[in-house]
Amino acid sequence: MSESSSTAGAGAQSGSRDGDSVEIHLDEVTKRYGNQSAPAVDSVTMTIPAGETVVFVGPSGCGKTTTMKMINRLIEPTSGRITIGGRDALSLNPDELRRSIGYAIQQVGLFPHLTVGENIGVVPGLLGWDKARIRARTEEMLDLVGLEVGEFIGRFPRQLSGGQQQRIGVARALAADPPVLLMDEPFGAVDPITRGNLQDELMRLQAELGKTIVFVTHDFDEAVKLGDRIAVLGDQSRILQYDTPEAILANPADDTVAGFVGAGASLKQLTLLRVRDIELEEVPTATVEETPEALSARLGSRQGAVGLVLDRRRRPIRWATRRELSRAGTLATVGRPVADSVDRASTLQDALEAILTDDDGYAVVTRSRGEYAGVVGIDTLMATIRQLREQHEGDDGATS
Ligand SMILES: Nc1ncnc2c1ncn2[C@@H]1O[C@H](COP(=O)(O)OP(=O)(O)OP(=O)(O)O)[C@@H](O)[C@H]1O
Numbered sequence: 091m092s093e094s095s096s097t098a099g100a101g102a103q104s105g106s107r108d109g110d111s112v113e114i115h116l117d118e119v120t121k122r123y124g125n126q127s128a129p130a131v132d133s134v135t136m137t138i139p140a141g142e143t144v145v146f147v148g149p150s151g152c153g154k155t156t157t158m159k160m161i162n163r164l165i166e167p168t169s170g171r172i173t174i175g176g177r178d179a180l181s182l183n184p185d186e187l188r189r190s191i192g193y194a195i196q197q198v199g200l201f202p203h204l205t206v207g208e209n210i211g212v213v214p215g216l217l218g219w220d221k222a223r224i225r226a227r228t229e230e231m232l233d234l235v236g237l238e239v240g241e242f243i244g245r246f247p248r249q250l251s252g253g254q255q256q257r258i259g260v261a262r263a264l265a266a267d268p269p270v271l272l273m274d275e276p277f278g279a280v281d282p283i284t285r286g287n288l289q290d291e292l293m294r295l296q297a298e299l300g301k302t303i304v305f306v307t308h309d310f311d312e313a314v315k316l317g318d319r320i321a322v323l324g325d326q327s328r329i330l331q332y333d334t335p336e337a338i339l340a341n342p343a344d345d346t347v348a349g350f351v352g353a354g355a356s357l358k359q360l361t362l363l364r365v366r367d368i369e370l371e372e373v374p375t376a377t378v379e380e381t382p383e384a385l386s387a388r389l390g391s392r393q394g395a396v397g398l399v400l401d402r403r404r405r406p407i408r409w410a411t412r413r414e415l416s417r418a419g420t421l422a423t424v425g426r427p428v429a430d431s432v433d434r435a436s437t438l439q440d441a442l443e444a445i446l447t448d449d450d451g452y453a454v455v456t457r458s459r460g461e462y463a464g465v466v467g468i469d470t471l472m473a474t475i476r477q478l479r480e481q482h483e484g485d486d487g488a489t490s
Contacts, residue, residue: 111141111302112175112269114161119170121156129168130156132326140175143296143303145313147350148323148330154306157327158272161304162191174270189213192263192271192301196278199259200247206232206258207243213266231261236291253284260292264299273305277312286440289315294435310350314339315361315437322347335362358439359478360471365441365455366434368474370464373398373452378407378421386415396450399424404461406431406454431456434463438474441466 114137121131131153138144146154159165161172163184172179179187200209210231211224219227229239235257247255256277263271277285289312296303307313313320314335322330322338324346331343339359342348351358374388374397389395389412399408399421410418410425418424430444431454444453445468452465 110267110269111300113140113173114138114175114270114302114304115171115173116157116161117171117173119157119160119172120168121153121160121165122168129326131160131167132328133170134327134329136321136329136332138302138304139319140302141300142318143305143316145305145307145317145320146323147307147310147313147320148327149350150308152323152325153327154323155274157323158274158304158306161270162188162193162272164188164193189216189266190268190270192266192268194256194259194263194271194273194276196275200255200262202247204246205243206237206245206247206250209247209258210262210265212262217266227265231265234264234295235261237261251284252280253288256280256284256288257291260288260295264295264301269302271301271303273303275307276305278307285312286443290436290440292316310352311358311361311439314358315439322350357475360438360442360475363438363474364434365432365436365438365453365466368438368466368470370455371452371467371470373465375400375462376421377402377404380421382410382415382418382421382424385410385421386412389415396425396452398428398454398462398465400462403459405459406456406462409448409450428454430454431460432466433457438466438471442471445471 116134116136118133118135119131120129120133122129134157146157148154156165160167161174161179163179167180174191201212204212207225207228210228214224214227228243232239232242237254237257242250242254247258250258256279259276263273277288280288293316305313305316317335319333320335320338321332322343324330331338331347336359338347339351339362342351374385374390374395376385376388376397377400379402385397385399389397394411396409396411397415398406399410401407406428408421408425408427410421414425426449429447432440432444433456441453445451445466451468454465455463457463
């Protein structure tokens with residue numbers, strides 16, 4: 091016990107930004123459904139450090155959801171102990187416990203007959219906050235998840251896109267400022283681009299809030315991107331490996347984990363590196379008021395060179411080759427629109443995707459207000475992948 095409380099202290103210091111993060115500890119927690127002979131979760135012991143995001147990954151049916159739901163007692167453990175911030179979760183009133191833990195799930199579970207504002211205010215309402223405080227908090231939460239208050243607060247869930255519903259789900263989970271957030275495949279039901287955006291937003295939020303987050307997913311890439319640590323679970327939630335994404339990618343504990351990590355571990359390490367970690371390249375640019383000739387002159391004579399057209403606020407809008415510039419009357423319509431851009435906080439995986447959706451071999455990097463900052467080229471990414479692979483081979487050599 092003394093060991094667990096000393097880790098709680100250390101975690102709270104290093105992980106918490108708003109001072110109220112808590113450590114979660116599971117001690118030989120078992121769940122046996124009905125009178126099934128084999129438990130769904132068999133004697134799991136793990137510590138989820140304060141202020142960290144821990145991701146449970148593992149095959150379907152291995153017990154991820156059951157393990158998570160025992161933390162807020164949506165499922166009662168058959169045996170074992172769970173402490174949250176040093177308090178015995180099993181001795182607390184279950185309703186109170188649940189109100190003190192944010193919970194976001196794939197099906198979102200927004201109440202269809204309540205507006206967005208009312209949905210976000212549900213838990214604060216149950217906690218007895220007054221109307222003005224709930225209203226202020228609701229507005230703050232909408233702002234936090236990037237939705238315009240005036241436009242969204244009075245809408246009903248059916249008037250939202252899937253991604254917006256997920257954002258409201260996260261806003262609602264955070265509304266009462268719980269120190270712990272449980273997220274069960276919260277971004278499972280949206281398209282890959284929206285999913286990537288929601289993941290980025292969660293990372294931004296978490297950098298600000300420093301909650302203790304338990305996140306369940308099937309998707310190992312999502313785990314690598316979001317997790318401070320990943321718990322790779324096998325049958326009955328047996329912990330196959332519990333470590334940082336870097337360590338698991340470099341040294342999977344056994345063949346099962348290696349199978350889960352899948353092919354291309356070095357490629358996956360691209361999700362661990364950010365655009366700000368590598369040096370940006372430059373391409374010739376011109377603002378939209380300039381002439382096609384001006385940009386063409388900047389391209390010089392290099393084979394296959396492309397230039398970037400920026401709008402008046404220096405935001406990238408179009409790509410153009412010399413040939414396209416020679417035929418154009420204005421930069422406003424020359425070439426092709428920029429399909430996708432990334433920012434400095436984006437992962438190199440996102441940059442790779444942007445490169446692949448863009449025919450010119452570059453991902454455009456923008457600053458906070460969308461202004462052009464530089465580009466990441468396919469050659470730079472290939473070199474980074476090569477470097478990671480060499481490091482990875484070094485790691486293998488060290489362990490065998
Ligand atoms: N209410 C229940 N009654 C009986 N068995 C259950 C119940 N809920 C889950 N199980 C069983 O417990 C095991 C673990 O289920 P759980 O939902 O925790 O797995 P999971 O890893 O989250 O799966 P998935 O990734 O498919 O959501 C499964 O074998 C499942 O069939």
